[in-house]
Amino acid sequence: MAQKKKFLYVNRKAPYGTIYALEALEVVLIGAAFEQDVSLAFLDDGVFQLMAGQDTAAASMKNFSRTFKALGDYDVRKFYVERESLAERGLTVEDLMPITYEDEAEDYAEKPSIIPVSRAEMAALIAQQDVVLSF
Amino acid sequence: MQLAIVVNEGPYTHQASDTAYHFTKAALEKGHGITRVFFYHDGVNNGTRLTVPPQDDRNLQKLWSELGEKHGLDLVVCIAAAQRRGILDADEARRHGKDASNLAPGFRISGLGQLIEAGIEADRLVVFGD
Numbered sequence: 280m281a282q283k284k285k286f287l288y289v290n291r292k293a294p295y296g297t298i299y300a301l302e303a304l305e306v307v308l309i310g311a312a313f314e315q316d317v318s319l320a321f322l323d324d325g326v327f328q329l330m331a332g333q334d335t336a337a338a339s340m341k342n343f344s345r346t347f348k349a350l351g352d353y354d355v356r357k358f359y360v361e362r363e364s365l366a367e368r369g370l371t372v373e374d375l376m377p378i379t380y381e382d383e384a385e386d387y388a389e390k391p392s393i394i395p396v397s398r399a400e401m402a403a404l405i406a407q408q409d410v411v412l413s414f
Numbered sequence: 415m416q417l418a419i420v421v422n423e424g425p426y427t428h429q430a431s432d433t434a435y436h437f438t439k440a441a442l443e444k445g446h447g448i449t450r451v452f453f454y455h456d457g458v459n460n461g462t463r464l465t466v467p468p469q470d471d472r473n474l475q476k477l478w479s480e481l482g483e484k485h486g487l488d489l490v491v492c493i494a495a496a497q498r499r500g501i502l503d504a505d506e507a508r509r510h511g512k513d514a515s516n517l518a519p520g521f522r523i524s525g526l527g528q529l530i531e532a533g534i535e536a537d538r539l540v541v542f543g544d
Contacts, residue, residue, distance in 0.1 A: 284534055302455055302495060309526040313534065410533040412420070413541050 284409040285316045290325035291414065295340045300328050303414035304346055311353035318408075319350075322361040322401060325414075326368060329360065329375040329393070344376065351380030356392045363398045417441055418536035419451040420529065422543030424459035425474035426467070431460050434542035435477055442485050449536040450488040451478075452529045453521075455543070458501045461491040463518035475518045482520035489521045490528045 288307050294300040310317060321329055328344070335342040350356070358378060365371060372395050381387040396404065405411060419438050423430035438448055453460055460474055467473050482489045491501055500516070503523050507515035517523060533539045 286530075286533065298498075299455065305494060306454075306526055306529060310530045312527070313530045315530070315534065410539050411541070412529075412533070412539070413543065414422075 283314065283316045285318070285407060286310060286410045286412070287318045287320055287405060287408040289320045289322070289405070289411060289413040290328055291323040293324040293327040294333070294344065295335060295338060299414045300325070301341070301343055303412075304343055306412065306414075307350065307355060308346070308353070311350070311355055314354070315410075317355050318357040318359060318404070319355065320359045320361070320401060320404065322364045322398075324364075324368075326360055326364045326370060326375075329358070329378070330370075331374060331376045348376065348378055351378070351392055356380035356390075357394060358392045359394050359396050359401060359404055361398055361401050362395050365395075415537045416447045416449050416535070418449045418532035418539040420532075420539065420541040420543075421451065421453045421457035421460060422455045422541065424456035425465065427456075428544055430542040430544065431457065431474050431478075432472070434540075435474065435481065437540065437542070438487075439481060442481075448485065448487055450490055450528065450532040451482075452532055453489070453491045454495055454526075454529065456499065457543075458491045458496040458499055461489070461496070461518050461521040462501055462516045464516045479518050479520040487520070490524050491517065491521050492529070493523050493525055496523055 290303055292299045333342055333344040378392040379389045380392050382390050419434055421431050421434045425431045460478055465475050502515045503517040504515045
């Protein structure tokens with residue numbers, strides 16, 4: 280296969296009101312097998328997907344939030360979260376789940392996957408991509 | 415240029431499928447190639463042959479099927495999204511013990527790998543959604 284492409288999955292919707300977030304995650308999981316340069320972006324209501332302490336029992340929906348924590352094992356380790364989207368919703372990075380990956384280059388040290396960025400930085404990130412899948 | 419098309423919404427409720435159809439048709443008329451059209455989320459509902467829109471309205475499934483046949487397009491419906499929403503080809507209907515299948519002519523059912531592969535192979539991937 281040719282050179283790796285830069286894939287960005289843009290998550291813009293809250294996790295359970297619609298199916299977009301769950302089905303986006305299914306694409307990310309399948310896409311991980313293709314060994315491309317993968318990043319995830321969380322903006323607008325998409326930042327709610329990473330909230331800590333999600334409990335979906337009362338809504339009888341499948342809680343898929345734990346899957347995000349497993350993505351590091353699939354080399355999906357860049358979670359760009361837009362600061363303005365957090366602030367507009369009264370959230371901070373501390374409200375999000377801790378998501379980490381093991382850095383094999385540094386003796387498998389655990390490192391944070393979540394990278395807070397500004398709206399301008401997010402725009403620049405999107406502009407750098409080869410393939411942008413928006414959900 | 416080789417283009418991959420993603421359709422993320424069903425017909426009629428959203429304009430996404432109409433816009434994707436017109437974009438695809440225009441791109442073909444300009445001489446571009448279409449690597450694949452991938453239907454995901456409610457977009458899989460574009461692939462049922464059982465829709466009966468009013469006679470004075472467009473029939474999106476038929477438009478896609480005809481465009482596909484004319485240009486030999488690869489119209490792929492995501493299997494996981496399709497199964498959730500009751501879009502089955504004959505094999506899938508048999509496998510799941512269902513008494514009918516409804517996949518429209520010219521469409522095929524396959525996995526999400528086809529979406530990623532289209533993104534890798536095409537020069538541009540264009541998403542049509544809400």
